[in-house]
Amino acid sequence: MEFDKNQITMVDGNNAKKTVIATGIGNAMEWFDFGLYSYLAVIISKNFFSQVDNDQLKLVFTFATFAIAFLLRPIGGIVFGIIGDKYGRKIVLTTTIILMAFSTLLIGVLPTYNEIGVWAPILLLLARVLQGFSTGGEYAGAMVYVAESSPDRKRNSLGCGLEIGTLSGYIAASILVFALNISLTETQLNSWGWRIPFLLGMFLGLFGLYLRRKLEESPIYENEQRELQKHPTREPIGVFTLIRFYYKDIIVCFVAVAFFNVTNYMVTAYLPSYLEGVIKLNGTTT
16 A cells, blocks of 8 residues: 555644643633532522522532533534534634633623522523533543644643643632632622632633634644545545444443543532531631
8 A cells, every 4th residue: 555645744742732731721711610610509509599498409409500511511512523623623612712701701790599580590501501512612622632733652641731721720710719718708708709700710711712812723634624625525424423433432431431520520519519508617618
């Protein structure tokens, strides 16, 4: 078989590091917003589900709204995956961070149940749906972009940058919520203080958007587009084709991620709220 040198994709190592930084910061912003909701779940339950008398039931409704985002993530991954294959990885990364910044701002300015009634939890649910949809495209799109922009020998190590961004977002959210707990009274935090982190999240999203707009398209994607222009009759691989030939890999990944996320969100999301809302520990203690 004749070797085609055009199939080789040259990648600049320095540009790959810049790519990881830009995508990692944007990814940190995405999970910063997710972390805020989980850490402030007790306060959110009081503001948006105040019609419920039982505090534990309020938490159930609040985390049900939190969980709805996970149902939208696979859909977001599929939709933005198709967009990324057709129009490029960069447009996916810029679009998802805009959607996340907007939905985060929306949560921060939403009226409470006492102000607009049942529309408050409905709008909160819609904001969470938008967050979940954008996050589904964000992580998958960012991981593909980093993988396609990294040298072969450094792909694994550079790919870890996204997970570092995820954990950094959670840590930043916890630090900010802790700072609010020690600087504001309980009345201030419950009435308006909880909105501050969501408003700050919007500016963090704009900063991430600024960085991502400066990114170039991934080298592998550009090479693939050139090949498609040479062979316009070649059909791209569809979703159902991937499921047909790689269903075992999909199942393994699904189970592995499910186990990881159950333990992860049990500790980072539910446990702090349980200790504060049910056990009645002080927010600074948790």
